[in-house]
Amino acid sequence: MLKGKHLLEPMDFSVEELDEIFDLAERIIEDPQKYKHVCDGKLLATLFFEPSTRTRLSFEAAMLRLGGQVLGFSEASSSSIAKGESIADTVRTVAAYADIIVMRHPKEGAPRIGSGFSDIPLVNAGDGGHQHPTQTLTDLLTIRYTKQSFNNLTIGVCGDLKFGRTVHSLIKAMSRYPGNRFCLISPEELVIPEYVRKEVLQKNNITFREVRRLEDAIADLDVLYMTRVQRERFFNEEDYIRLKDSYILDADKMKLAKEDMIVLHPLPRVNEIAVEVDQDSRALYFKQARYGMYVRMALMMKLLGADEGGVN
Ligand code: CP
Numbered sequence: 001m002l003k004g005k006h007l008l009e010p011m012d013f014s015v016e017e018l019d020e021i022f023d024l025a026e027r028i029i030e031d032p033q034k035y036k037h038v039c040d041g042k043l044l045a046t047l048f049f050e051p052s053t054r055t056r057l058s059f060e061a062a063m064l065r066l067g068g069q070v071l072g073f074s075e076a077s078s079s080s081i082a083k084g085e086s087i088a089d090t091v092r093t094v095a096a097y098a099d100i101i102v103m104r105h106p107k108e109g110a111p112r113i114g115s116g117f118s119d120i121p122l123v124n125a126g127d128g129g130h131q132h133p134t135q136t137l138t139d140l141l142t143i144r145y146t147k148q149s150f151n152n153l154t155i156g157v158c159g160d161l162k163f164g165r166t167v168h169s170l171i172k173a174m175s176r177y178p179g180n181r182f183c184l185i186s187p188e189e190l191v192i193p194e195y196v197r198k199e200v201l202q203k204n205n206i207t208f209r210e211v212r213r214l215e216d217a218i219a220d221l222d223v224l225y226m227t228r229v230q231r232e233r234f235f236n237e238e239d240y241i242r243l244k245d246s247y248i249l250d251a252d253k254m255k256l257a258k259e260d261m262i263v264l265h266p267l268p269r270v271n272e273i274a275v276e277v278d279q280d281s282r283a284l285y286f287k288q289a290r291y292g293m294y295v296r297m298a299l300m301m302k303l304l305g306a307d308e309g310g311v312n
Contacts, residue, residue: 007299024298025294032294038309042067044098046059049103050105062293062294062297066306092117106128107128147222152180154180157225163190164230185210
């Protein structure tokens with residue numbers, strides 16, 4: 001039963017609960033008209049303390065497509081946080097106005113702190129370099145829709161594995177399914193954090209290898225998850241400039257990949273996927289962004305206790 005729950009990390013929900021969300025998302029994709037009034041009268045509050053295009057707008061589109069309404073802010077400077085108000089007081093106040101809160105914040109753990117002051121569901125929309133659970137729902141729905149399974153996949157994650165929160169969440173989530181293997185492709189300076197290597201991969205006896213060159217791994221992959229180098233998390237602009245173009249997926253590299261490999265990217269992209277790859281049928285990142293809206297529709301319905309007949 002997901003009604004009333006918060007979503008702070010991908011592991012907050014069991015595999016069975018995630019399946020419920022994906023089943024519902026697929027039903028919505030098949031017949032979106034059927035769901036256009038199921039959240040009539042419900043209000044979503046979006047509290048974004050960091051920039052966003054996809055996450056904020058897909059949540060807002062999702063609620064509007066379910067018949068509900070939205071309110072919120074897209075930068076801290078337009079809220080009373082700018083006057084020194086705490087996260088706790090902000091969340092407590094907004095929880096008195098809305099039915100569900102979505103929060104993005106640059107500080108790791110901020111949504112968790114907020115959730116302690118919310119008597120309505122609060123969803124983490126990305127906290128610093130930590131977690132981004134609804135991006136993981138998006139990624140998993142895209143994999144399920146195209147591969148029809150979460151099992152026995154070789155998943156390459158490429159780019160900024162140190163600061164890329166979507167990668168940390170994806171590895172955690174896909175480690176729960178049997179037979180998956182990971183190929184971690186990054187420069188030495190941007191390797192996966194030790195806690196992911198030890199607490200997720202090694203602890204669960206997941207097969208993984210670390211490589212420096214995308215060309216050395218791409219032929220083995222079923223899923224290639226590209227990420228941008230996260231400029232906003234660097235302390236030093238020189239390091240960012242040195243590392244930002246470490247990997248560029250182009251048409252020549254795609255020739256080395258399997259015919260049914262899929263390319264995912266949480267977006268925004270900077271240079272790491274050449275625009276020419278967009279024409280390749282294996283490039284799914286814009287479809288993935290659309291699936292993100294459907295999976296957020298399903299998630300909010302579950303957290304609000306709504307089904308095809310409306311809110312219960
Ligand atoms: N994937 C993602 O989180 O994109 P935004 O930063 O645009 O929300």
